[in-house]
Amino acid sequence: MKTIQVVVTALMGLTVALVTLPAAAMDVDALVQKRQQAFKQNKKDAQRIKAALGSGDMQAVREAALRIAAWAKEMPAAFPPDSNPPPSDARDDIWLNWEGFKQKAEENRKAAQALADAVEQKAGADTLKVRFGALGQSCKACHDSFKN
Ligand code: HEC
Incomplete structure (x- = not known):
């Protein structure tokens, strides 16, 4: 009886796995x-910033920089464990060094914010370029x- 129960439970588990697997994929x-x-x-946005720095369209520089900053903040949440089936170019190293990955996203966010701030502070062309x-x-x- 116990064996049958175990088998039934296992089969039910398998059915659930088979049903949910394609959805998860x-x-x-x-x-x-x-x-x-x-x-x-x-x-x-990076291309837009480059062009806008050339033409002096500071509003466009700021907008694009803020969009990059916002995505950088969301970025780690877009990389749940092992979410790199083809055609993803994400490396396994993301999850082997999760803190390092989050740090790179945060550095990206800070750099984008610093550019947006420079526009707000009416910084000179040299500062914006840097x-x-x-x-x-x-x-x-x-x-x-x-x-990859
Ligand atoms: C914290 C890490 C990280 C930062 C910061 C980052 N990227 Fe990426 N980027 C990735 C990863 C990982 C992929 C691969 C995603 C995938 O294919 O699943 C990628 C993919 C790309 C792609 C290819 C998209 C495609 O066509 O499939 C481009 C273009 C790109 N990044 C541009 C940028 C630019 C520009 C910036 C800075 C403004 C940036 N990335 C910042 C990690 C990062």
């Missing part, structure tokens, strides 16, 4: 697509460690 695919979309926006450079470095620093 789909969620991960959607999540990867969504965060890749956010990173594509990051790239657009802060934009630092922002770009903070993207690269994370990619070097955590992106």
Whole structure:
């Protein structure tokens, strides 16, 4: 009797696993697509900042920098454990060094905020250029460690 119960319980567990697995897999695919979309926006915003610094459109610089900062804040939550099935370019190192990954996201947020602040403080072109450079470095620093 006990054996039958164990088998039944195990089978029920298996059914649940089989039913929930595809749904979970789909969620991960959607999540990867969504965060890749956010990173594509990051790239657009970086290009927009570069162009806007050239043309002197400070409002556009600030807006794009703030959008980058907002995404940097959300970023860690977009990387639940082992959420890197193909075509994700996220490395396993993200979860092997979770604190390091979060730190890189926070550095990126701070760099973007510092650029937005510089616009607000009407900083000179040199300062803006330096802060934009630092922002770009903070993207690269994370990619070097955590992106394929
Ligand atoms: C804290 C880490 C981190 C920071 C900071 C970061 N990225 Fe990324 N980025 C990633 C990871 C990880 C991926 C791969 C995501 C995936 O494919 O699942 C990625 C992917 C990308 C992609 C490819 C998106 C696609 O088409 O699939 C671009 C473009 C990109 N990042 C640009 C940027 C820019 C620009 C910045 C800075 C403004 C930035 N990233 C900051 C970690 C980071």
